[in-house]
Amino acid sequence: MALDPIIHAPARLRIMSLLAAMEESEFAFVRDAVEVSDSVLSKHASALETAGYVVIRKGHVGKRPRTWLKLSDVGREAYTAHVAALQAIVAQSGLSLTGE
């Protein structure tokens, strides 16, 4: 079980973990939660979309343009496998996740 190089970077992992918890998330919500700039989130979201991990949907709420992000099925599988790999590393070391 190997770590996924596409989502290994901390910012991408934060984006993926946020999207994994939600059905769909608005761009601004993800940006604020992950604490990155618009351009940084756009760059990571595009890379994840290119990899087939994230689906980007553009729409409107009233007259305001909105962008929505969600994990694709492939992206969810990749995220789950990445987290499983992290858990395996921790388990092999004998560390506990409950302590700080």
Place this chain on the structure above:
Amino acid sequence: MDATPEDAPYISPEAAARSLREIRSSQAGIVRARPWFPTWYPTGVGVYVTGVQFLTEPGSSRPLAVTGITLLTLGLAALVFALARTNRQVPHRSLVRPGLVGAFVAWLLVGVALCLVLAVALTSAEVPYARTCAGLAMTAYLAITGWAVARAITRRIAAKIEQG
């Protein structure tokens, strides 16, 4: 060129543990940030049911009932549309355990049972507009307790995430 094992990213066990803790913490935080469902939705459904009861009480004129129910149904459709449009940022379905859905359904059924029991009791007591009063009681129940139920569900989902 194919990736080799040497190309695979490396992370120390301590960093992996920290990363997992941060993932759980941030997921729990965003799930906890908003209720699982907006209280205005079940309250709106309660208003619809109450309105239909009122318009079909003995003595209501047929044109008024038809017009009123048509308007209420349009209102309900608008409510469903608004829910679908505005409530997309909800916890992923994989995080919602069957027990939580069961608790939500049980909460709804208590409201329906309250409405039915009150309607029968008030009708037996010959209280005017008995079904409307029962509908109002159900709407009040949904409006008053809905927020707490929605929050309790998100708290449970967040707690499950934190447990891993």
